[in-house]
Amino acid sequence: MRYANVKAGRFMERPNRFIAIVDVDGAETRCHVKNTGGCM
Numbered sequence: 001m002r003y004a005n006v007k008a009g010r011f012m013e014r015p016n017r018f019i020a021i022v023d024v025d026g027a028e029t030r031c032h033v034k035n036t037g038g039c040m
Contacts, residue, residue, distance in 0.1 A: 009022035009029065017036040022029050 007024055009024040012021045012023055014020045020031050020033050022031055
C-alpha cells in the first residue's frame with residue numbers, strides 16, 4: 001500500500017491503542033495508529 005503526503009513527526013503520547021499524539025512541524029497532531037500492538 002502506498003500513502004500520499006507522508007510526513008515525519010515525533011511521538012509524544014498514545015492515549016489509546018488506536019490514536020497517537022505526534023509533533024509535526026511544531027504542532028501537536030492526532031493520528032491513527034495502524035499497528036495496535038505495544039509501543040517499545
